[in-house]
Amino acid sequence: MKKNTPAQKFNKFVPWLYLxxxxxxxxxxxxxxxxxxxxISFTNMSLYHWTDYGxxxxxxxVRAFSRADSEFVKSFLITLLWTVVxxxxxxxLSFLIALGLNAPGLRLAKVYKTILMIPWALPGYxxxxxxxxxxxxxxxxxxAKLAMAFGLGKTNFLTTYWGAFFSCLILNLWMxxxxxxxxxxxxxxxxxxxxxxxxxxxxxxFFRTHFSITWPSVWPIIAPSVAMTTFxxxxxFDIVYxxxxxxxxxxxxxxxxxxxLAYTTAFTSCNxxxxxxxxxxxxxIIVILFALLSRRTFKEAVS
Amino acid sequence: MKKYPHRRQPIDxxxxxxxxxxxxxxxxxxxxxxxxxxxISFSGSADSLSTATFFPSRFTxxxxxxxxxxxxFFTWLGNTALLAIGTTLFTLxxxxxxxxxxxxKRFHGRKFLLYVLLILNAFPAVLTMYALFRLFKDWHxxxxxxxxxxIYSGSLTIFSIWNMKGYFESIPAPIEEAxxxxxxxxxxxxxxxxxxxxxxxxxxxxILVLISVWNEYIFATTFLTGEGSYTLAAGLYTLxxxxxxxxxxxxxxxxxxxxxxxxxxxxAMQRYMxxxxxxxxVKE
Numbered sequence: 001m002k003k004n005t006p007a008q009k010f011n012k013f014v015p016w017l018y019l020x021x022x023x024x025x026x027x028x029x030x031x032x033x034x035x036x037x038x039x040i041s042f043t044n045m046s047l048y049h050w051t052d053y054g055x056x057x058x059x060x061x062v063r064a065f066s067r068a069d070s071e072f073v074k075s076f077l078i079t080l081l082w083t084v085v086x087x088x089x090x091x092x093l094s095f096l097i098a099l100g101l102n103a104p105g106l107r108l109a110k111v112y113k114t115i116l117m118i119p120w121a122l123p124g125y126x127x128x129x130x131x132x133x134x135x136x137x138x139x140x141x142x143x144a145k146l147a148m149a150f151g152l153g154k155t156n157f158l159t160t161y162w163g164a165f166f167s168c169l170i171l172n173l174w175m176x177x178x179x180x181x182x183x184x185x186x187x188x189x190x191x192x193x194x195x196x197x198x199x200x201x202x203x204x205x206f207f208r209t210h211f212s213i214t215w216p217s218v219w220p221i222i223a224p225s226v227a228m229t230t231f232x233x234x235x236x237f238d239i240v241y242x243x244x245x246x247x248x249x250x251x252x253x254x255x256x257x258x259x260x261l262a263y264t265t266a267f268t269s270c271n272x273x274x275x276x277x278x279x280x281x282x283x284x285i286i287v288i289l290f291a292l293l294s295r296r297t298f299k300e301a302v303s
Numbered sequence: 304m305k306k307y308p309h310r311r312q313p314i315d316x317x318x319x320x321x322x323x324x325x326x327x328x329x330x331x332x333x334x335x336x337x338x339x340x341x342x343i344s345f346s347g348s349a350d351s352l353s354t355a356t357f358f359p360s361r362f363t364x365x366x367x368x369x370x371x372x373x374x375x376f377f378t379w380l381g382n383t384a385l386l387a388i389g390t391t392l393f394t395l396x397x398x399x400x401x402x403x404x405x406x407x408k409r410f411h412g413r414k415f416l417l418y419v420l421l422i423l424n425a426f427p428a429v430l431t432m433y434a435l436f437r438l439f440k441d442w443h444x445x446x447x448x449x450x451x452x453x454i455y456s457g458s459l460t461i462f463s464i465w466n467m468k469g470y471f472e473s474i475p476a477p478i479e480e481a482x483x484x485x486x487x488x489x490x491x492x493x494x495x496x497x498x499x500x501x502x503x504x505x506x507x508x509x510i511l512v513l514i515s516v517w518n519e520y521i522f523a524t525t526f527l528t529g530e531g532s533y534t535l536a537a538g539l540y541t542l543x544x545x546x547x548x549x550x551x552x553x554x555x556x557x558x559x560x561x562x563x564x565x566x567x568x569x570x571a572m573q574r575y576m577x578x579x580x581x582x583x584x585v586k587e
Contacts, residue, residue, distance in 0.1 A: 014489060015413075018404035022397035022460050029457030030423050033431035033438070040434060100326065105319050108326070114570070115330040118337065121569035123518040125536055126558045129543045133551055134339050140551070142339055174333065228425070235427035238521070248544060259427050266433040267525070279430035290422050 034283060040276035047270035060277035072278055075256040078165070079234060082257060086172060086233045091226060093173070094180035095218070099210060101181075102188050113185070120178035128242045131171050132158075136243065156251070158244050164253035168239045175239075180229065187221040188214070227293055231286070235259055258282050344555035366556035376557070378531065379538040385448055386455070386523070386534060387516040391509050393456040398463035399505060403497060405464065406471030407479060424461045429521060436525065451526050455516055462515075463508050470504030471497070507575045514565060535561050 041060055045053040064072040097116075101109045119127060135142045138156035147155045157163035191214055199209045237259045244251045245260055247268065256264070258278060266275035344366050370376055404410075405417060435454060436445070444450030474497060482496050498505070520536035527534065533541075539561060542554040 012410070015404040015408035015410040018400040018408070019416075022401035022464060025397055025453075025457055025460050026420070026423065029435070029454050030426075030428075030431075030461070033434040034426070036434040036438065037431050040437075097329070100322055103319070103322055105315065106322060106326075108323065112326045112330055116333060117569075117573070118334060118566075121566045122337075122562050123536075123565055125518065125520040126539065126562050129539065129554070130336055130340050130558055133543055133554060134336050134343070142335065231425040235425075235429075237427065237429050241521075246544065259429055262430050263432070272433055272437075275433060282430060283426060286425055287422060290418075290425065 037276045037283075038280050040272055041280045043273050045272040045276075053273075056273070060273045061281070063274055064277050064281065071256055071261055072258070072281075075258050075261045078255070079257040079259075082165070082169070082236070083230060083233045085169065086176070087226070087230055089169075089173060090177055090180050090229070090233075091184075094177050094184050095215070097177075098181050098184040098188055099214070101185060113181075116181060117178050119175050120182075124175065124238055125242065127175055128171065128239055131174075132243050136167055158251040159253055161253050161255055164240075164244050164251065164255040168243060168255070171243070172233070172236060172239055176229070176233070180225075183222050183225045184218060187218040190221065191217045231289075234286075237263065340555040340558060343552050344559055346552060366552045367560070370553050370557045370560065374538070374553075374557075375530075375533070376538065376560070379533050379535045382448070382527075382532055383517060383534040383536070386451060387513045389448065389452040390455040390459060390516045391512045393452055394459045394463055394512050395505065395509055397456075398460045398467060398508070399498070399501075401460070401464040402467035402471050403493060405468045407474075407476065407497070420461050420464065424458070424465065428458050432522065432525065439526065446527055446529050446532060448527075448532070451522060454522060454526070455519070459512050459515060463512060466508050466511065467501065467504050470501055474500050503575070507572060510568060510572060514568065517565060 042055055042057065043049075043053045044056045044059070100106070101113060103109075106112075133141070136156065136158050138144050143157065144155060147153070157167045195213045195217075196209065199213055204212070236257065240255060240257055240260050241263065244253045244255055245264060259282070262275050262278040262282065265271050265278060269275075345362050345364070347361055347363055347365065405413065439445050439447075439450050442450075478500075479492050479496060482492050487495065517535070520534075520540060523534045524537045524540055527537065535557075539554065539557050542550050542557055
């Protein structure tokens with residue numbers, strides 16, 4: 001074999017030249033802060049130890065996992081529940097809605113699709129604040145008005161734990177489902193129509209047809225987006241924070257996901273070491289989940 | 304085989320009617336919160352507390368006039384635009400080069416890097432916010448637009464690389480090879496062949512980056528605390544945050560003003576967004 005000529009050596013180098021600006025940027029503002037967060041997690045940095053902090057070993061991690069002292073375990077479980085419930089509802093409801101939109105003879109399908117997309121198009125924080133004031137507010141929110149119309153007293157769902165959970169869930173479905181509907185609607189276009197004819201001849205009903213024909217052809221197409229959406233649900237922060245935890249607007253529901261917990265531990269309780277420990281644990285969880293998921297789901301995208 | 308005559312069975316009619324009723328109800332439920340806000344934004348402040356829900360009893364532009372001229376709305380708008388445009392420029396240049404390298408070069412460590420970027424993309428930026436906050440405080444970059452632009456660019460570069468990589472891969476390799484055989488060098492291939500062909504992808508990605516910055520609030524409200532450097536998000540936040548009983552009509556008007564440009568852009572490029580999503584995520 002010939003030795004590499006200088007030109008070939010240079011060619012090997014070229015891709016890295018292209019990647020250099022991007023990688024430097026990412027290393028600087030994404031990777032380095034993650035490392036720094038990991039470092040802080042081993043210190044006792046807090047409001048009282050802003051500059052004179054010291055290393056404390058795993059003390060913050062022990063605190064995160066000891067129930068009495070921190071909410072980490074509880075918030076982790078509720079985050080898991082939140083993610084699972086959201087994904088099940090989102091995917092199944094979006095699948096049914098997308099099927100409906102593709103029903104033969106539905107002339108207004110395009111109009112419906114356009115209207116259903118509106119929540120996707122709105123800026124997220126605007127939607128959340130609008131819902132906070134316009135829907136959930138205990139005095140002139142739509143829910144309060146509805147409750148009063150039915151003769152019930154003033155109600156504010158955001159003040160109780162599960163009330164806040166379901167309020168956030170509804171709002172999240174409102175905001176996130178347009179994307180899922182669009183993905184499934186797109187995937188439905190690639191289903192082989194002739195299969196439906198044979199299913200009809202075989203006498204298969206609605207559920208049988210869509211369970212054994214439509215779903216198996218749609219799933220491989222939407223799987224990468226579903227996987228990415230799962231991470232998005234897991235790291236949902238804006239809804240819980242803006243609805244129930246705003247400084248000065250805390251509703252006292254006590255609902256914390258792991259992400260809001262990490263945030264409030266740092267920016268409200270000023271316990272930076274503990275907050276960073278929570279962040280680091282979440283980061284490790286994401287890496288592990290990814291290792292489990294990525295091989296199959298993202299193989300095509302990465303190739 | 305004889306084709307079935309195209310006559311609908313009664314059962315199909317019933318099904319269609321039910322389906323239409325379902326979708327009309329669904330669409331109504333979806334837009335109710337927005338209709339309510341639109342109505343409030345055109346109502347006098349007294350109306351917002353009354354029973355009026357979908358039609359203002361007295362139509363007025365007063366709330367829009369107030370939010371635009373009695374509040375520093377245009378300062379907020381200017382700050383947001385500065386951040387959005389700055390971030391787009393700062394993101395797209397490294398991202399275009401990166402996406403090109405991933406799409407048309409094969410090199411050692413490519414797959415590994417792509418996985419790493421995917422993981423970093425799944426990682427919530429909020430979690431490293433304190434670390435960044437502290438570093439920026441030490442470097443005197445708090446309350447600096449440049450500081451925030453650099454932060455935004457970091458995570459958006461990852462998104463943009465992934466978003467454009469798919470398009471870049473759809474450019475047939477023979478075109479590049481032919482240019483090389485004709486004697487074009489590396490730079491000529493990139494600037495004269497690849498980039499012009501990838502222009503739609505670059506434009507769509509720029510707009511998506513622009514929208515993400517426009518829609519961002521938590522970093523904007525944490526890193527820019529001076530009142531003169533408020534973005535639209537920070538401004539709107541204060542409106543609902545303070546005595547919002549009184550300010551609810553103003554807040555509604557502000558929300559609509561902020562959302563309108565995004566709504567228009569979204570529907571104008573809906574087709575590209577959807578195709579971009581599928582092209583980036585799944586490949587045949």
